[in-house]
Amino acid sequence: MSSNIFEAAASGDLEYFQQNKSNVSIKNDRGWTALHFAARYGQLEIVEFLMKQPDCDLLATNSEGKTASQMAEFWGFDTIAKLLAPEGAEKQEEQGVITKGSPYPPNRNNFFAGSPLNRYSWYRTEKDILRRLVQSPRSNYLLLNGLDPLFDSNQSLYFAKYDQVKSIVDKIVPEQESVKAEQDILLVFLGIDEKEGISEEGQIYWALDVTPVGTYKQEFENLVEGFKSKNLEFAPALPKAFTIDRGIASILAQARAMVDWNTRNLHCPACGRKTISDEAGHKRRCPNVDCISQKGVHNFAYPRTDPVIIVGIVHPTEDKLLLGRQKRWPGRMYSCIAGFVEAGESIEETVRRESYEEAGIKVDRVLYHSSQPWPFPNSLMFGFIAEAVTTDIKLEDKELESAVWFTREEVLAALNQESGSRFTMPPGNAIAHQLIKTWANDGEWRVKNKPSNAKM
Incomplete structure (x- = not known):
């Protein structure tokens, strides 16, 4: 059995709470209650038990100013977040926004993110x-x-x-x-x-x-x-x-x-001497005192993460999404356009450049969705949904075998794995899947007969 109330909440030890029903509202040195821990670690059974206790405070905040509901939402436990949310803070599903007066979109935690x-x-x-x-x-x-x-x-x-x-x-x-x-x-x-x-x-x-x-x-x-x-x-x-x-x-x-x-990075790029691991594996430094790298702070190399954009491109006038296919991909799989950020450009500029280079499509407005660490070997994917201003597909750099404007019905059929669907989806844990799913299911992306300045 757990040794304290916080450990019991985090591990889902219901027996502990059944034997220790008092003081469920006490806080640790960081202002966390048992409810915070249960919400943080997705322990639904513990949350439901604690909510029934008379001294359980749903609005209690920790040292970071977060309620238990906000903790659950941040870590991706949507059922618990909704259960703990005070009245008036529920999500408005058909618009995909939160109706508590916040301009911020909901938190999204893609696979490989959300480290404990x-x-x-x-x-x-x-x-x-x-x-x-x-x-x-x-x-x-x-x-x-x-x-x-x-x-x-x-x-x-x-x-x-x-x-x-x-x-x-x-x-x-x-x-x-x-x-x-x-x-x-x-x-x-x-x-x-x-x-x-x-x-x-x-x-x-x-x-x-x-x-x-x-x-x-x-x-x-x-x-x-x-x-x-x-x-x-x-x-x-x-x-x-x-x-x-x-x-x-x-x-x-x-x-x-x-x-x-x-x-x-076993060798210094300036002199070729073998580098030394430092700070528990989070730095590498050149030991050569005569190396040019010794000038300034350049003697240290820091962990590298390669930024990559990935984007679902929305048709300007029709209810369609542009997806592409590389020849090496399995079966009939189509996915979002993606590419590495180059020197001297913003991630929004990368979205526009890659969209044009790979599919010949010019895009204008770019909306950030979420990100995903991709350790193959060490990239960080920045996910976007962007609005096209042209619609004629041209495979400019030959990286794609094919690119297609798919209708919402075709995308939903692929999402639902319906027999006879026109294409197959990327894996559910990939950010590409989440981008496509967001476009297909969130009502805000439906075409509302808006006037267009699109160039066909």
Whole structure:
């Protein structure tokens, strides 16, 4: 049974509350009530129980000024958010807006986002704290072999404990401040899940690269073979990542992107000297005092994330959405137009450029929808819905095999996986799917016989 009311709320321990019905409105040092924790972690049964208690305050706010309803909404637990919302704050479905006087759209949390971790970035320079965390029994190591994570026989992500990897990680735990950490081992501090406790009392997460290379190649091989002998498997993240828990998937996204960035930046781009991992895997620096990179702050390399836009393009006069298809995609799948942000352009400009380059369509107004980390290897997708001002399709850069204006009925048929639908959708966990779904289902996108200046 849980040890306190907050842990019970976060973990869904109903038995604890049935035996401890008093003080459900008490707050922790961050102003969180049990209801906040239950809402944050999607514990519907606990929320329903707490709401029946006489001293339960639905409007109580934490130190960030958030109610339990707002916490649930932020983390994507829509059923709980609606249940806890005060009267007059319900969503107006056919318009897709919130009727509580706010100009802001609803929060959207795409797959690979919504991490449960507090990243504790200020710990990255604290060697004493990191030393304790590395060797803590609460530490969980996400292992990557050539960027392939470790899965168990149930196809769940497997996290090793300290005792299983101590032969490796102990080599980079300096006994004294002056001892340089071993640079042939890549270990990244990811953060702490505080559902069970704050700071070091929580569940600690690390990413450890066990690819058999470098000085300790043989030891890495032994470690990898040892895990394989226990019916565990290193396997490609796609498509397995889409079948695991969303919170765990977000940890995998962070781990995979960080390990990939580190392994791609092993040498200084200025002098070629091998770089040194710093700040628990979140910096790399050149040790060559004569290198040109030593001037200014250029001696440090920081984790790279490549910005990418993805856009659903709306027809200016008809109830249609433009989707494209690449030849390498499966079956009859069509998706949104996408492309990398280039130097010296805004993300809105990228939307307009990519729309024209890939489909020959000029777009004007651009509306932001949501974003999605995409750890293959380390991109951040910015999702948009944009209004076209021309309609003639021209596959300018030959990146697409085909581009089509699909009617709402055709899009809905694909969304509902109806037999005989004209095309198939991208996976439900992809931001492209969510963009298309938003256009198809939200009433605000329906054509309302507006006058047009579109150029046919």
